[in-house]
Amino acid sequence: MDLFTPFQLGPYSLPNRLVMGPMTRSRTGPGNVPTALTATYYAQRASAGLIVTEATHISPQGAMSMTSSGIHTPDQTAGWRRVTAAVHEAGGRIFLQLWHVGRISHTSIQPDGALPVAPSAVAARCEKKTASGEMRPLPTPRALDIDEIPGVIDQYRRAAANARAAGFDGVEIHAANGFLIDQFLRDGSNHRTDRYGGSAENRARFLLEVTEAVAKVWGGERVGLHLSPTTNFNDMFDSDPAHTLGVAADGLNEFGLAYLHLVEGVPGSPMAPAEGMARLAPMLRKMFRGALILNGGYARASANAAIAAGQADLISFAVNFLANPDLPERLRRDAPLNAPDRATFYIGGAKGYTDYPTLEQMTTSARPNSD
Ligand SMILES: Cc1cc2nc3c(=O)[nH]c(=O)nc-3n(C[C@H](O)[C@H](O)[C@H](O)COP(=O)(O)O)c2cc1C
Numbered sequence: 200m201d202l203f204t205p206f207q208l209g210p211y212s213l214p215n216r217l218v219m220g221p222m223t224r225s226r227t228g229p230g231n232v233p234t235a236l237t238a239t240y241y242a243q244r245a246s247a248g249l250i251v252t253e254a255t256h257i258s259p260q261g262a263m264s265m266t267s268s269g270i271h272t273p274d275q276t277a278g279w280r281r282v283t284a285a286v287h288e289a290g291g292r293i294f295l296q297l298w299h300v301g302r303i304s305h306t307s308i309q310p311d312g313a314l315p316v317a318p319s320a321v322a323a324r325c326e327k328k329t330a331s332g333e334m335r336p337l338p339t340p341r342a343l344d345i346d347e348i349p350g351v352i353d354q355y356r357r358a359a360a361n362a363r364a365a366g367f368d369g370v371e372i373h374a375a376n377g378f379l380i381d382q383f384l385r386d387g388s389n390h391r392t393d394r395y396g397g398s399a400e401n402r403a404r405f406l407l408e409v410t411e412a413v414a415k416v417w418g419g420e421r422v423g424l425h426l427s428p429t430t431n432f433n434d435m436f437d438s439d440p441a442h443t444l445g446v447a448a449d450g451l452n453e454f455g456l457a458y459l460h461l462v463e464g465v466p467g468s469p470m471a472p473a474e475g476m477a478r479l480a481p482m483l484r485k486m487f488r489g490a491l492i493l494n495g496g497y498a499r500a501s502a503n504a505a506i507a508a509g510q511a512d513l514i515s516f517a518v519n520f521l522a523n524p525d526l527p528e529r530l531r532r533d534a535p536l537n538a539p540d541r542a543t544f545y546i547g548g549a550k551g552y553t554d555y556p557t558l559e560q561m562t563t564s565a566r567p568n569s570d
Pocket of ligand 1: 221223373376496
């Protein structure tokens with residue numbers, strides 16, 4: 200078994216086990232609407248077993264930047280419909296990543312200049328861009344009142360319904376990388392004393408309620424979940440990640456989810472477990488009943504080895520998919536990869552987005568003219 204062994208993911212027969220990992224690309228049009236260029240970008244990568252889109256905010260309150268895509272207005276839903284149609288036309292499958300950033304936002308981005316919301320009034324000690332593009336420390340967020348939480352869960356439910364209307368094959372709930380759900384889950388950012396804070400059972404409640412709401416819209420077999428319990432990205436910390444995640448995985452099994460997408464990078468990669476943290480993938484592999492996607496710094500050999508050893512069912516590649524629209528073909532042939540151009544990761548336009556060549560385009564342009 201390797202990356203090229205087909206896989207049955209819920210109702211979908213995937214031709215390979217390469218997942219295109221979610222990547223914010225900051226290239227939306229007015230109103231945070233995906234454009235025709237977005238459709239081209241994803242369609243170019245349709246040979247992935249599964250594409251997971253860029254993180255897409257579920258409400259204005261859930262946004263981190265002025266240029267990320269949304270899924271809460273009719274125009275955004277229509278923009279995404281164009282993307283899903285292009286991917287399906289090219290033979291691919293695509294899940295939308297549902298995103299609420301919680302405390303990782305500036306007042307300049309929030310509706311009416313309000314403070315961003317979070318489980319507790321604890322600031323993430325990092326800098327992000329304001330609406331006008333300067334890097335500034337994040338503000339101390341406002342703790343959500345317990346009466347507001349059903350409303351936030353409803354934002355997820357409505358966004359999930361919009362994703363259905365937009366023709367996606369499923370959704371991935373973004374519970375990783377220090378955003379809202381992760382802020383509830385880990386005790387470094389959740390200091391609540393009500394039923395959403397304190398014990399791991401209480402901290403996992405928000406995650407499980409969101410998952411239940413989204414699974415009701417889609418059916419669990421078309422819902423995935425993204426987690427990163429061992430990284431400290433966005434100033435995250437938990438005093439006992441194994442216990443917290445054990446409780447969460449136990450609760451999640453109830454929903455018959457398609458997959459758990461775990462960011463736990465290979466040693467030495469940026470998303471590797473923070474210093475002193477044990478890897479949780481082996482434990483989650485045993486506990487979680489759905490498929491397991493591993494992510495973080497994987498290359499051809501390490502991905503094939505993880506699949507062959509049964510450590511994962513699928514592997515997601517982010518940066519390498521960004522730079523190689525035909526990544527499955529390149530890995531199949533063990534061909535060289537295009538290098539990613541980091542300067543164009545988050546700027547607008549086609550450069551560094553839709554202009555990375557496929558192997559075939561490279562060989563055609565290198566062939567001498569026979570006339
Ligand atoms: C340009 C860029 C944008 C990213 N945006 C997201 C995102 O929107 N959602 C997410 O969950 N992870 C995001 N990530 C993290 C990747 O999905 C992935 O976890 C990380 O790049 C490690 O995987 P890799 O070594 O295969 O690149 C982003 C990474 C990059 C490089």
